[in-house]
Amino acid sequence: MTKPISKFVCQECGSTFSKWMGQCDVCKAWNCIVEEIVSDVKTTKQAPVPDDFFVSICDGMEKTDYSTSKCHKTISNEVNRVLGGGLIDGAVILLGGPPGIGKSTLLLQILADIKGLDNFVYISAEESIKQVMLRANRLQIYNPQLKIAASSSLQQILQSISSLKHNSIVVIDSIQTISSELIQSPPGSISQVRFCTQELVNFAKNNDVIVIIVGHITKEGAIAGPKTLEHMVDCVLYFEGDKSYDYRILRGEKNRYGPTDEIGVFAMTGTGLEEISNPSAAFLSEHNENVSGVAVFSGIEGTRPILSEIQALVSHTSIAIPRRSSVGFDSNRLAMLVAVLSNRCKINFSNKDVYLNIAGGLRITEPAADLPVIAAIVSSAFQKPLPKGSVFFGEVSLSGEARQSHLAYSRIKEAQKLGFTEIFCSYKTDDFEKSKDVNIRKIKSIRDIIKILGT
Ligand code: TYD
Ligand code: MG
Numbered sequence: 001m002t003k004p005i006s007k008f009v010c011q012e013c014g015s016t017f018s019k020w021m022g023q024c025d026v027c028k029a030w031n032c033i034v035e036e037i038v039s040d041v042k043t044t045k046q047a048p049v050p051d052d053f054f055v056s057i058c059d060g061m062e063k064t065d066y067s068t069s070k071c072h073k074t075i076s077n078e079v080n081r082v083l084g085g086g087l088i089d090g091a092v093i094l095l096g097g098p099p100g101i102g103k104s105t106l107l108l109q110i111l112a113d114i115k116g117l118d119n120f121v122y123i124s125a126e127e128s129i130k131q132v133m134l135r136a137n138r139l140q141i142y143n144p145q146l147k148i149a150a151s152s153s154l155q156q157i158l159q160s161i162s163s164l165k166h167n168s169i170v171v172i173d174s175i176q177t178i179s180s181e182l183i184q185s186p187p188g189s190i191s192q193v194r195f196c197t198q199e200l201v202n203f204a205k206n207n208d209v210i211v212i213i214v215g216h217i218t219k220e221g222a223i224a225g226p227k228t229l230e231h232m233v234d235c236v237l238y239f240e241g242d243k244s245y246d247y248r249i250l251r252g253e254k255n256r257y258g259p260t261d262e263i264g265v266f267a268m269t270g271t272g273l274e275e276i277s278n279p280s281a282a283f284l285s286e287h288n289e290n291v292s293g294v295a296v297f298s299g300i301e302g303t304r305p306i307l308s309e310i311q312a313l314v315s316h317t318s319i320a321i322p323r324r325s326s327v328g329f330d331s332n333r334l335a336m337l338v339a340v341l342s343n344r345c346k347i348n349f350s351n352k353d354v355y356l357n358i359a360g361g362l363r364i365t366e367p368a369a370d371l372p373v374i375a376a377i378v379s380s381a382f383q384k385p386l387p388k389g390s391v392f393f394g395e396v397s398l399s400g401e402a403r404q405s406h407l408a409y410s411r412i413k414e415a416q417k418l419g420f421t422e423i424f425c426s427y428k429t430d431d432f433e434k435s436k437d438v439n440i441r442k443i444k445s446i447r448d449i450i451k452i453l454g455t
Contacts, residue, residue, distance in 0.1 A: 009036045009190045012218070014228065036191050037184035071257075072169075072210070073115045078265060078275045079106075081302070082237060082250050084258010087114065089166045090208045091257065092201050094175075094230065096215040096223040097239035102248055103214050105139065105272055106239060107171050108132070112141045117210075119168035120145050121161060125152035125177035139272040152187065154180040154196050158203060166208035172200065174214035176224060188216075193225035194232075201232050230254060242361030247282070248273065249362070262302030280307035280418055283360040289388050293380030296420065297372035298393045298411035299364060305407070305414035307391065309359040310369065312376035317353045328358030329373065330365070337373055337396065344400035345447055347381060368405035370396035371424065375449050384453045389421035394429075394443065402426040402443045412438065424452070 008017040011034055013027035023030050071086040080086050087093075097103045104127070111120050120143060124132050129150045136148075151157055157178065161170050172178065175196055179187035183195050197213065204211040213233070215223040223229060223236070230236050234256040241248040250264035265279040276282050284307055287296065293312045298305060310329075317323065324335040334356050342349045354377060358364050372392035379386050393411050395403040404426045405411070412423050416438045427442040443449065 006035050006037050008033050009185075011190055014190050014194070014225075034185075034189060036189055070116055072117055074110045075113045076110060076264070076275055077277070078250065079110060081262050081304075082252050082264045083235065084252075084255055084262075087169065087210045088234075088257050089210060090204055091210050091235060092204045092233040093210075093212045093235040093237060094197075094215050094223060094233045095212060095237045095239060096217045098217055098221075098243075100243065101239050101241060102266075102268055102273055103239050104173055105135070105268075106248075106250070106266070107173065107212060107214070108136055108141060109139055109272055111146050111169070111171065112139075112143050114169060117167050117169055118145060119164055120147065121164070121168070121170045122146065122148045122173070123157055123160075123171065124148070124150050124173045126173055152178050154178050154199060158199060161203070161209070162207075164207055164209050168207075169210040169212065170204075171212045172214065174216060175200075175229075176216045188224070190225060193229060197225075197229055197232050240363070245361040247276070247360050247362070259302060262304070263306075265306075280305070280414060283308045283362060284418065286359070290385050292383045292385050293376055295372040295376040295379065295386055296391045296415075297364070297369050298391045298415045298423075299366050299369060300405075300407050300411065303407075303410075305410045306362075307414060307418060307420075308362050308364065310364075310372045310376045311357045311359060312373070312380045313355040314349070314352050314377060314381040315355075317351060322349065322351065323353040323355070325353075326356035328361065328363045329356050329369065333370075334373065336398075337370060338377065340396060340398060340400055341374060341377060341446065344445070345378075345450055347378075349381075352381070366405075367395040368393045368411075370394065371402055371426075371443065371446075371449075374446050375424070378446075378449055378453060382450075382453055387422050387452060389419070390424060391415040391420040391422070392424045394424075394426040396446060400446045402428075402445065402448075404428040408432075412440065424449075 008020050010024040010032050012029040012032045015024060015026040021033055024032055071088055073080050073086040095103055111122055129148060132148050175193055176188040178196055179192050180195055183191050185191045200211050218224045236253040238251045238253055246267045248266040248268055252260040252262060265276040266273040267276055287309050295310050297308050297310050324331060324338055326334045338349050338354050341347055371394035375386055375392050393405050395405060397403055408429045409432055415423055421438055423438055423440045424443055427444045
């Protein structure tokens with residue numbers, strides 16, 4: 001019998017210690033070290049190596065027909081786009097997101113139909129079979145090949161799916177609620193999560209089965225469990241959005257088979273998630289041009305242009321350190337842009353709070369949003385609306401100069417498609433074929449934005 005030993009494991013970063021501590025020495029997080037019992041299995045047995053351990057890459061190509069290694073398309077174009085085409089046999093996908101955002105709903109809807117697959121399995125460790133049935137009824141999922149089960153035992157799950165081969169998909173909802181009897185720590189602990197994921201990855205690779213694992217996220221928004229979890233799987237997706245809005249965004253964080261910069265946009269309705277094929281129109285549905293502090297940004301998410309509304313509010317404050325606060329935009333970048341504005345345009349922000357919000361719960365990380373952010377702040381500071389039909393894009397350097405952004409043509413075309421007529425971009429943007437519908441107004445420095453307000 002091996003003697004069980006206990007280790008103290010940080011639940012944030014997975015570091016192990018021999019004694020309990022209040023703060024993790026490695027990631028500096030507080031109150032995250034938990035005692036876990038691990039069996040100390042030490043073996044000196046040599047592993048046997050089969051004769052065909054190494055295969056010549058050329059042999060492999062002759063023997064295996066790689067053209068049949070299929071990409072299975074789901075019914076949702078948005079999901080396919082984020083996955084880089086579809087699901088590949090043997091792929092392991094980790095789907096993370098805050099509670100109640102719609103992960104289970106999305107997966108159940110995907111399981112309604114996937115091209116070329118014969119076996120569909122949904123195993124819930126959070127809900128009972130009856131609850132899953134109720135949800136499936138509500139979502140009107142009629143797929144006779146879809147089998148559902150409720151179990152939280154890894155051994156039982158692996159046993160039940162052991163006969164599956166390629167052209168099969170298994171969804172595990174969620175990794176934090178299943179556990180293995182071989183590990184003595186509770187479900188959701190670092191050791192359990194790591195062990196269960198490894199077993200599921202081995203199963204997927206050995207049997208060529210697609211496995212989708214749902215993962216809970218921490219307060220900070222990362223998938224709960226060790227960071228190694230993200231290294232173990234082929235694809236990491238995040239399902240996010242502000243719960244006060246209907247919009248939900250599926251974002252790729254890592255993908256071994258496709259791009260990671262694409263997003264899929266959905267709306268949560270009474271009958272499940274609906275795809276939004278024209279996100280720009282959806283995000284601008286409540287746009288009002290006659291208000292100060294509002295600018296439209298023509299952004300790029302992956303390969304797709306998406307227009308969004310940036311709102312700023314500049315208000316007087318009597319506190320010593322004025323606030324720079326943002327929702328959906330990096331607040332350090334906001335502070336930097338405010339500093340550039342006050343330094344280069346001599347606008348006094350020392351007694352002004354600056355708030356920024358991206359409408360519709362969208363999160364913008366592109367530097368090309370600098371110009372519309374500055375336009376919205378200036379418009380709010382001077383209380384004057386920006387010109388009718390205007391759209392902005394362009395990075396701003398610390399000198400206040402507008403820099404060019406990639407895919408300018410797609411951004412302009414998208415703005416034109418939605419009826420915008422004045423496109424403000426960097427003076428370095430390439431010249432495009434002149435169109436009488438749009439007016440491309442090139443900006444050299446952020447001072448030009450103050451000029452367009454007529455100030
Ligand atoms: P769920 O998929 O259970 O979230 P998660 O698995 O990420 O925790 O979704 C729960 C939310 O979705 C809940 O707040 C209600 C909402 N919802 C709808 O609005 N319409 C629907 O048809 C369904 C099934 C859920
Ligand atoms: Mg769920």
